[in-house]
Amino acid sequence: MEKSKLGLIAGGAALALGGLFAYFYIKQEQPVTYKVPRQVIINVCKELKKQMFNISLQIIETRVRLLKQLDLGASLPPNLSFDDYIAEIARAYVENIKKLLCAKFEISLEDFNHAVEIDFVNDSQLYQISTEIEEIFSNSCQGIPPNMDVDQSVLNKFSKEKIYNIHTKFFKIVAKKYIKAFQELKEEGEVEMKLENPKFFKKNRELQIPETKRELLINEGLDQCPGSPRETFDKITIQYRREDPEFAQKVQEVEKTFQQLIDDLSVQPFKYNDQSPDILFKEY
Incomplete structure (x- = not known):
């Protein structure tokens, strides 16, 4: 088997990312290269495959x-086709996800790539x-797009109201975590209350947001x-959003409310208290 056939999981990315993706970039010290156990590499790759839908x-x-x-009227970079x-x-995006997953399994991206290649x-x-x-x-x-089919029996079990309530529950839980995190940083003397702040980065990882969502689901x-x-x-969620504009609007409003809370916290960490999310995120 040629190395090139391992494609995405082995390849690097030529394009850096900014904006939202930059929030999740994990800067690592260059460790001493060692042979990562095969099962760890398999686990990282399986996790990447799970993430490929999103x-x-x-x-x-x-x-x-x-x-x-x-x-x-926008133009492409020189000598590059649209594809x-x-x-x-896209490869840059995947590369960032790989960095996150490697950090989760406590290995460096360099050691992961060495193992795969x-x-x-x-x-x-x-x-x-x-x-x-x-x-x-x-x-x-x-x-x-990936296969979006959802069995009718699953839809029968999870109504629009139930799915909406899961969204609100998740944002309520996460909002409480972020309120506490921002306030702790402020009490520790942090002046720059931004998501790019390295100390917030560290605290954000400690919040275990993906694990929180998985546990809720x-x-x-x-x-x-x-x-x-x-x-x-x-x-x-995607199917209901396509079928029902009212449902799509309600979910979008919840997302906007959460984003506004994060924006407010970065400026006024003590604007909200532990009970605020219960008021902001109402279930059906």
Whole structure:
């Protein structure tokens, strides 16, 4: 098996990311390279595959946005076709997700890449996972979404009201975590209350937001459905958003309320208290 066949999970990215993606960039010290156990590499790759559903949606959304910008007169970088430009942006996004996952499993990206490209280059399981990831990636760069079908029995179990309530519960839980985090940073003497602040970065990781969401989705019974709880939840949400503009508007309002809370906290950490999220995020 050639190294090039490991594609995305082995390849680097040429394009740096800013904005939202930059919030999650984890700067690591260069450790002494060592041979990472095979199972750790497999676990990172499996986790990346799980994330590909949401990554795919992000890539497609970016693709649509760039096409609109081109229609309005924007131009591509020199010597790059539209497809190549999308692929560069998308690979940079995936590279950032890889950094996050490596940090989660307490290995460096350099050691991960070394393991994939050299130590386990002929591993058949790794090759299979890589092939599946590449297929999703390639499709999303062409604007082809992942399978969005949700079984009717699942929809019957999770009504629009229930899905909306899960959204509000999640934002309520996370809002309380962020209120506490911002206030603790302020009490510790921090002046710059921004998400880019390295101390906030560290505290943000300690909040374990992805784990919080996964636990909530499992508690709500989404682990009983085919696919991962988050993927199922996202698919149901997307389907209801497409079918019902009122539902889409309500979810969007909850998201905006949460974003406003974060913006406010960065300026006035003590504007909210522990009870504020209970008032801001109302269930049906």
